[in-house]
Amino acid sequence: MSFKLKRISSVPVMKPDPLSLWENVNVFNPSVIHHNGLFHMHYRAEGADWVSRIGYAVSSDGVSWNRLREPVLIPENERESRGVQDPRITEIEGTFYMTYTAWAPYEKGEECVGGNIFPMIAKSKNLISWERIGPIEEYRNNKDHVLFPRKISGRFAALIRRKIPKPAISIAYSDDLLTWREEDMHPIFGVRPNNLWDNFSVGGNGVPVECDYGWLLFYHGTDENLVYRIGVALLEKRNPSVVIHRPLTPLLWPEEVWEVRGEVSNVVFSNANIRVENTLYVYYGACDHVIGLATCDFSDLVEFARTG
Ligand code: BMA
Numbered sequence: 222m223s224f225k226l227k228r229i230s231s232v233p234v235m236k237p238d239p240l241s242l243w244e245n246v247n248v249f250n251p252s253v254i255h256h257n258g259l260f261h262m263h264y265r266a267e268g269a270d271w272v273s274r275i276g277y278a279v280s281s282d283g284v285s286w287n288r289l290r291e292p293v294l295i296p297e298n299e300r301e302s303r304g305v306q307d308p309r310i311t312e313i314e315g316t317f318y319m320t321y322t323a324w325a326p327y328e329k330g331e332e333c334v335g336g337n338i339f340p341m342i343a344k345s346k347n348l349i350s351w352e353r354i355g356p357i358e359e360y361r362n363n364k365d366h367v368l369f370p371r372k373i374s375g376r377f378a379a380l381i382r383r384k385i386p387k388p389a390i391s392i393a394y395s396d397d398l399l400t401w402r403e404e405d406m407h408p409i410f411g412v413r414p415n416n417l418w419d420n421f422s423v424g425g426n427g428v429p430v431e432c433d434y435g436w437l438l439f440y441h442g443t444d445e446n447l448v449y450r451i452g453v454a455l456l457e458k459r460n461p462s463v464v465i466h467r468p469l470t471p472l473l474w475p476e477e478v479w480e481v482r483g484e485v486s487n488v489v490f491s492n493a494n495i496r497v498e499n500t501l502y503v504y505y506g507a508c509d510h511v512i513g514l515a516t517c518d519f520s521d522l523v524e525f526a527r528t529g
Contacts, residue, residue: 223470224525226451226503226515233479233511234284234504235264243268243292244276247484249506252308252319252427253283253493261348262286262493262504263293263308263319264512272296273304275321277349283502284514293349300325300339309367309492310348311428313377317345318398320379322364323356340366340381342398357381357393357401365390365424365441367492370431373461380409380425380438387411388422390440392462407462409438410454418442418450418471426451427494429461430501432523436461439494439503442471449488450474451503455526468529472522473503473515483508 235251238244244266251264260280265273274292294305303324310319323339339356340363357366357379365382372378376394379401383389389411395401412420419442426439436456441449450471457463475487491505499519507513 222468222525222529224468224472224517224522224529226473226501226517228477228513228515229284230514231477233507234514235262235278235286235512237266237511238288241268241290243274244288245269246271247510248276248512249484249509250307250490250492251504251506251512252310253495253502253504254310254312254317254428255283255495255497256312256348260502261310263310263348265306265308265506266292267304271304272302273306273324275305275308275319283497289349294319294321294343294351296323297353301341302326303337305341307364307492309427311368311370313368313370313372317348318354318368319343319345319351320366320368338362338364340364342368354398357395365426367425367428369436369461370428374459376405378461380429381406382424384422388424390423390425390438409456409462410464410467412442416469418444418448418474419452421445421447426491427503429456430494430496431458432519432526434458434523434527435465437494437523437526439472439491441490447487448475449490451489451491451505453522453526466527466529468525470529472517472525473505475507477507477513479511480507480513483510485509489513 275294278286343351362384369378394405454467493504
């Protein structure tokens, strides 16, 4: 059985703003939440200096957006100096948390097993001013991290993705969001060597969505040609490191011209899969250049995640 998300239009929902210095080249990989009847978007933006900043936009229908003129998160220290990327926002017990990737120059003299990216967390009460909490861990090529929307067994839980030793999506637990111990990290799944679309790399997408049967984990997979596609798996509610089902086929893949050709070709990369009533909205960066939106009926998607 296969299942496909439906694009709401054959054109992107957001493009770079030619009049704005910090977002006139690329806007992509947004987080979207639905709060107090409005859609709130935080998106990655690049101007000619090629540094990623995070902008904010608001919408009443999820399709037409009003943007703030200034970014809400900009690089603040050496470890962010090459950019702040790929936001994912979760509300937990009345506080908003943003996970994002900080990109730094290589730090000389350090034993650097996993590169120069840091899986950061920040918090906010109003979605506009953000206070940094810290990275989940250092020097492990860890990104695509996202918090679950509620505590699990009394602890904060996050999806993380390490490339070393092999690309795998894992779950990590913490009591305070500051300390993330190795013994509290458990693998969920890695690549499927014989499957066409997720045989090279995998990483988590937006905030996992709870349904009657467990957690829907949306994720991206790539093949050897680095084509990015979007898939889903169903995880156990009480212990999300247990996979209940993982359909073989993806939900969305590059097809439109703006998904096939761009800053980086053949990329649909999502940080936002939200349920509003019985519709699932999947926002995605296309070719690291523009933002698209595809939707589906939520119950149909749950059925596919269980049996597809
Ligand atoms: C990933 C991330 C994303 C990006 C994607 C495609 O590794 O860096 O931010 O959209 O590659 O270039």
